[in-house]
Amino acid sequence: MNQPTLSLIPMYAAVAAGRSMTLDVLVKIMPPTVERSVQRPPLNLGLVLDRSGSMSGAKIDYARQAVAYAIEQLLPSDRLSLTLFDTQVKTEIPSTLATDKQKLLDIVRHIRTGSSTALHAGWVNGGMQVSQYLNPEHLNRVVLLSDGLANVGETRPDAIARDVHGLMERGVTTTTLGVGADYDEDLLEAMARSGDGNFFHIDSPDQLPEIFDTELQGLVGTVGHSVELSLTPLLGATLSDVLNDLAKTPAGALKLPNLTVGSPLNIVVRLRVPALAEGSQVLQVKLAWQTPQQTEVYSLSGALHLDVVNPEQMSDFPANLDVEAQVALLMAARARQEAIRFADRGDWVGAASALRESSVMLSAMPASPEIADELAAVQELTSDFETGEKSLARKRAKYQAYNLSRSRSSGYGKQPPNPAR
Structure with a gap:
């Protein structure tokens, strides 16, 4: 069977020698393609x-x-x-x-x-x-x-x-x-x-x-279900946060959405990396899933290796734009969750303020269609909390945050999807 691909992309491709740092890492999972001649499961x-x-x-x-x-x-x-x-x-x-x-x-x-x-x-x-x-x-x-x-x-x-x-x-x-x-x-x-x-x-x-x-x-288009992602920091590194809002298994693995043809999964983890003297592996990951046709559990492993350079060389390693974009989108999801918490306390001004801060962050990002769409969605949602029907604003915020955490656009389902049959 075709397997998904697993990539680990750090915000910076190197760290400064002798200095600890917090590093965002994008774990990108690309589901496998399926031949059109292959009959889908009933x-x-x-x-x-x-x-x-x-x-x-x-x-x-x-x-x-x-x-x-x-x-x-x-x-x-x-x-x-x-x-x-x-x-x-x-x-x-x-x-x-x-x-x-x-x-x-x-x-x-x-x-x-x-x-x-x-x-x-x-x-x-x-x-x-x-x-x-x-x-x-x-x-x-x-x-x-x-x-x-x-x-x-x-x-x-x-x-x-x-x-x-x-x-x-x-x-x-x-x-x-x-x-x-x-x-x-x-x-x-x-x-x-x-x-x-x-x-x-x-x-x-x-x-x-x-x-x-x-x-x-x-x-x-489902090619994998019961999808789990295990994260194991190495050499004293620690996992300080997972920006996606995902449940965990009893063993501590992240429970991911199904693997669906044409829909990559983007998981951002925040890693605290200790001071290193030489290039090292600092994170191991293991992806596990089942296919609709089989009860066997499949798995795929990967590791993040960081180079170590002199501090003055760090300017040669700019932030990765893809990682930056995914961080911004997931922080926009968190802003929606914060807005819901404000709204549940009756603080509609605070809810709108949390969303405006998210708009500022998105506006500072390099231009892309994805960022532009999400900026427009946040601005519209801010208006909903300020002047619109409050019950609908809360529902939209919850739905949009749910989608962003699952590597989808906030308006998932509102545009025609790509055929998966």
């Missing part, structure tokens, strides 16, 4: 759709379009189920092979709205549908869409996230989509993190088909 999808009363009108119309789009993309070897929930949970389409798409589309066209939001029970039913045909060689995922708060049955975020994590450990991942200003973004993000899936904030229901396209393209 999908085993469980769609879980909120049809509570608040979904009436445009929301349910676009949700139907999004589900129909998903059905149209499936192969005959793929499986699909559809669970609807309001106060009650209904299995509208039991898990079935996508061999009669017209029949499935006819069912979707007749979806109507109801009353309250039994989110947890709906997700459980969707997970059961996928689990009935669980195959470790397939891509098994629950995709949940809601516009409201879990207010029927289990509503505790920690309990729901724990259940999602348990299902993930059995091989079924979870993606969540929140629509509008009234859903619980903390709950849906926690479910996505615990479920090794994706979290999407959707401002307007007309974005739903595009978001479903992004999710499906990412799923069929």
Whole structure:
């Protein structure tokens, strides 16, 4: 099988002899390419759709379009189920092979709205549908869409996230989509993190088909899951920070997003390097993952070697522009998280101030399309916190920070993705 590539890029290619320093290191992981002739693994999808009363009108119309789009993309070897929930949970389409798409589309066209939001029970039913045909060689995922708060049955975020994590450990991942200003973004993000899936904030229901396209393209482009990165400092070096907001395994490895064709992962670690007398290896890394078709764990290792030069030679080693850019983007993600903390205390002025400081940092970076896009996003978000609808501003900030930490643009899913099929 083709393997990913692993590169370790320090902010500076050398350190001054006899001087300790803090050094940012970019760990860049490029997923392998896949030959177009290679058939992708079958999908085993469980769609879980909120049809509570608040979904009436445009929301349910676009949700139907999004589900129909998903059905149209499936192969005959793929499986699909559809669970609807309001106060009650209904299995509208039991898990079935996508061999009669017209029949499935006819069912979707007749979806109507109801009353309250039994989110947890709906997700459980969707997970059961996928689990009935669980195959470790397939891509098994629950995709949940809601516009409201879990207010029927289990509503505790920690309990729901724990259940999602348990299902993930059995091989079924979870993606969540929140629509509008009234859903619980903390709950849906926690479910996505615990479920090794994706979290999407959707401002307007007309974005739903595009978001479903992004999710499906990412799923069929998955070439590695259960991805972990172990970091081992050497020769007295210490790991002082990881700029990405990533969970850890019980053994201390970083839990990374899935390896997806065409989507590199950029992890920035902050290393405290002691005074060195000669060139040395100061960091070892190990990447581990599984492929959708295999249960075997694959691994790839790398090491960072730093040259040592006289202090007066350091001017010959300028900062690496790629590392600088990734640091700026991840600090912009942290600024969004700081803005959320200010907002949760009712300090909207402090929230906007944190974002303005991020704008200053991004403005000082060398010009690039990526930096320009993120600068525009931060400035728009600052305006949201100052004058816009506060609930939406918080959701946008959380969604953007989530994406940046996972090596995506802050507006991931809002532009057409590159085809991965």
